[in-house]
Amino acid sequence: MSSQSPLPQPPQNVVIDTASLPPASSSSVWDRVSKWVSENKALVYTVAGVAVVVTSAGVVYYLSDSKTSQTPPSGEKKKSKNQRRKEKKKAEDQKAKAASSQNVLSESAKKAEEPSEELPEVDEETVGQLSEETRNAYANKLKAAGNKAYGSKDYNNAIELYGKAIICKPDPVFYSNRAACYNVLSEWDKVVEDTSAAIAMDSEYVKALNRRAIAYEHQEKYSEALLDFTASCIIDSFSNEVSRVALERLLKKVADKKGKAILEAKGRKLPSPTFVSNYLQSFRPQSLPEGLEETVDLSEDSGKGQLRKGLVAMAKKTGDGYETAASSFEKALEIGDLGEFEALALNMRATFTYLSGNAVAALTDLNKSIELQPALVQSYIKRASLHLELGNKDAAGDDFELAIAQNKDDPDIYYHRAQLHFILGEFAEAAKDYQKSIDLDRTFIYSHIQLGVTQYKMGSVASAMATFRRSVKNFEDIPDVYNYYGELLLDQQNFAEAIEKFDKAVEMEKQSKPLGINVLPLINKALALFQWKHDFQEAENLCQKALIIDPECDIAVGTLAQLLLQQGKVSEALKYFERAAELARTEAEITNAISYAEATRTQLEVQEKYPRLAARLQQMGAGLGGAPPM
Secondary structure, three states, rough: OOOOOOOOOOOOOEEEOOOOOOOOOOOOHHHHHHHHHHOOOOEEEEEEEEEEEEEOOOEEEEEEOOOOOOOOOOOOOOOOOHHHHHHHHHHHHHHHHHHHHHHHHHHHHHHOOOOOOOOOOOOOOOOOHOOOHHHHHHHHHHHHHHHHHHHHHOOHHHHHHHHHHHHHHOOOOHHHHHHHHHHHHOOOHHHHHHHHHHHHHHHOOHHHHHHHHHHHHHHHHHHHHHHHHHHHHHOOOOOHHHHHHHHHHHHHHHHHHHHHHHHHHHOOOOOHHHHHHHHHOOOOHHHHHHOOOOOOOOOOHHHHHHHHHHHHOOOOOOHHHHHHHHHHHHHHHHHHHOOOHHHHHHHHHHHHHHHOOOOOHHHHHHHHHHHHOOOHHHHHHHHHHHHHHHHHHHHHHHHEEEEHHHHHHHHHHHHHHHHHHHOOHHHHHHHHHHHHHHOOOOOOHHHHHHHHHHHHOOHHHHHHHHHEEEEEEEOOOOHHHHHHHHHHHHOOOOHHHHHHHHHHHHHHHHHOOOOOOOOOHHHHHHHHHHHHOOOHHHHHHHHHHHHOOOOHHHHHHHHHHHHHHOOOOHHHHHHHHHHHHOOOHHHHHHHHHHHHHHOOOOHHHHHOHHHHHHHHHHHHHHOOOEEEEE
16 A cells, blocks of 8 residues: 555646647646646646646646637737847847746756655653544554565565554554565564554454464464464455465365374274175175085184185175174184185175275275286276275276186176276266176176266266166165156255155165165155255254264264254364264375365354354355355
């Protein structure tokens, strides 16, 4: 911010002696000159009753109150020789005076460019002797000088000038400006001190909030920085992209830091039965291998006996069954003496290690499994999934090619390669592989379901609905068909029919798997009721019911947290977001859950610290956590 020199009052009835200025208008000459001066960055002052305009190029224009001379009429009588001589001498004298006047004006112009007065000297002792009007005037002059010093990168001088301005008049702008100087000098403690003073005077001072947030971030006080950036974003209605990006960056920093701590503390454990079931059912069911059938007498003290115990427990599709399976596969490899089944045991231990969130250890087991038995195609498929989770899509693609080289007619290869294409948004390629999987084995329901979902993603709604209608007809006793069909209907806002399909899936789950019911249809129904009728209470009840069946279902926990946040129940929502972080499987999932939790926690802090902003946030709608995933 630069100060503007006050324009002096001009003489009355001036006329312009140059054609360089804009044409006359209905406004006064001075108004037009002022406008032109502003546009041309010129200085204006008066000298001996004459308005002088000095442009940045050094051109001088004069505005006087004298009338322009007119040419004498052609009929005027000729003057005598003596008269002409006198007038010539008079003209020469006037010319000499004009030259002298020009020198005076030039000197005056130079002086006018110099400060008209020195900056006031004040301190805490003398300022009390000044009137309020004088203090305010001094403060503004010192602030303007501070701005000029800041613009010249003379930051220490600017700091001193702003400090004197503050002595005259404590003002949030002065504190914030001084904080800007400290910011450039990386003196973060002083930035925090000055911005805090500014915010104490004006709690909605966005610049001060942002500057303090930046200082906190440099001090690695991420929670404090997050609070300030959040308040700033709310004040600006999240319209300031810089603040919004900073908020996201801070959320990630906080989440990364807390996520690593949570992961180290919690250790490795299996996710919810719902999650494990959904992963395992992506492979076609297989009977026990020859030599491990239940008719074969195997001691549980043997490696083979533990391997069979794990496979049988896994088939129960319950939480206890999965825990038993994971333990049995571990014991089988500890005991050893597995012979030809060692590769299978490594594959199964890798499966549950991966589900527990330890992709690196799982990868080691799968590498060894492939080395021992290259024909075990499932090891390539699972290793491809690990590569994808670790961000190496090329290695994932290579593993599918290796699997095809071992057995080009295994439908699981094409189903899981289709999943890779789907995740990468390559829907046309995904559709081809799903269809290939169907052609090789028409009994595997999930190839049909995923083909329908992929067609829908491609915009072929009619084809997708036709695929689901055929699937319902051909697999009428499988609950998942109705659940996923309902999801597509829900996306089309066909609420009544979608809920009908979800209810059908729930009822079938109860009849077929009373101990290991899939809770996804209950959660989907909750979302449908929320979207359709805004029935928060029933939606909450359904999520709570899902958690009774599967207490560790992260999807139910996350959905419930979002529903609570939608209703403004921020404290309750925070508890469920924190629970979601505890249940998350991988570091990435934990970080995502903590991001929601921290955003919600910060929202609570904003409501407590800035009540006016809390009301504004309510008007915006859902708050920082966003709407439920629908």
